[in-house]
Amino acid sequence: YFGQHKPWRSMDEIASNNSTVFLERNIVSATGVYGGVDYTNGVYYSWNKGAFTSSDNLWAGASVYSLHKQTGGAENRTQGLGYNARLAYAPFVSPTAWAHVGVNFSNDNSDVNSTVTSTASPYAGFGPSYTYGGRSGAKLTLASYGSGNAKALGNPHQDAIGGELAGAWGPVYGQAEYTMLGIHQEGLAETNINAYSITGAYAITGETRTYDKKNATYNALRPSHAYGAFEVAARFDHAQNNFTNGNVGCSAAVPTGTTLSNVTKCDVSMVTAGINYYPNPAVRFVLDYTHGHANLGNxxxxSPDSIGLRAQLVF
Structure with a gap:
């Protein structure tokens, strides 16, 4: 692919908007630790084929892309480059059962006057109120290096390595993903973010979430009954700044009378429960409830709550 596409990151990131289990992707996707950087401009390649058995699938992909969106849309002349690779293997794939394991790696090198930021759901306004941005998710910055530092210290960069495990057995679907992201800049302390997500879903009407061999991810349910298909699901997301070298860039709108020096912890978590209704393969209704928790220590x-509803037509 040439032009705009997604780097080959998490399984949830690569899945189509038409197939995601919930309204929002998980915390190890661009919705979370990659700070909203989903589609980028660059060169992308993927390959897949059966490798060892008659029903398996081996997938590999790599990409090189511009960090144009890393600064939130600011129009700088240059904003740096990133590169990414992903390897996935499904030992067996059938219409009613499959298993998947994968790893992915990304390296983003910001250019002068740009910013490398790791942002994880779910908060951007800490306190009585919070910001929930629909499909973009609500945010709290877990770690960041500012653009002003680049002029004096050189360009920041971040490395991320992730693991994927997923599978379906009849109406049961399970998925777990983990990402460790490190942010680096010469002259400043390094910081690390750990994030993971666990999802479970069950098709009450008996359908199976099938496997997408071309992209090494999951598909949506396809109703097998005249009245459609129903699915219930739950997910737990968690991300934290490990404070391995002190508080590097954890920020929030702290309560009156406190400062960022009071931030002795920096972690967020979400519990999401939802129900999906598929009247036919082209229409879907999604209802999600999310309970979030932000812990900034001192x-x-x-602990905000949100309810989201989506009506979807695919054509």
Whole structure:
């Protein structure tokens, strides 16, 4: 592919908007630790074929892309480059059962006057109120290096390595993903972000979430009954700044009378429960409830709730 596409990151990131289990992708995708950087401009290659058995699938992909969106849309002349690779293997794939394991790696090198930021759902306004941005998710910055530092210290960069495990057996679907992201800049302390997500889903009407061999991810349910298909699902997301070298860039709108120096923890988590209804393969209704929790240590905690509803037509 040449032009705009997604780097080959998490399984949830690569899945189509038409197939995701919930309204929002998980915390190890661009919705979370990659700070909203989903589609990028570059060169992307993927390959897949059966490798060892009559029903397996081996997938490999690599990409090189511009960090144009890394600064949130600011129009700088140059904003750096990133590269990425992903390897996945499904030992067996059938219409009613499959298994998947994968790994992915990304390296983003920001250019002068740009910013490398790791942002994880779910908060951007810590306190009585919070910001929930629909499909973009609500945010709290777990770690970042500012653009002003690049002029004096050189360009920041970040490395991320992730693992994927997923599978379906009849109406049961399970998925787990983990990403460790490190942010680096010469002259400043390195910081690390750990994030993971666990998903479970069950098709009440008996359908199976099939496997997408071309992209090494999952597909949506296809109703096998005249009245459609129903699916219930739950997910737990968690991400944290490990504070391995002190508080590097964890920020939030802390309560009155406190400062960022009071931030002795920097972690967020979400529990999401949802129900999906598929009247036919082209229409879907999604209802999600999410309970979030932000823990900033001495600076306080926050636990917002949200309800989301989506009606979808695919054509």
């Amino acid at each position: 600076a306080g905690k926050d």
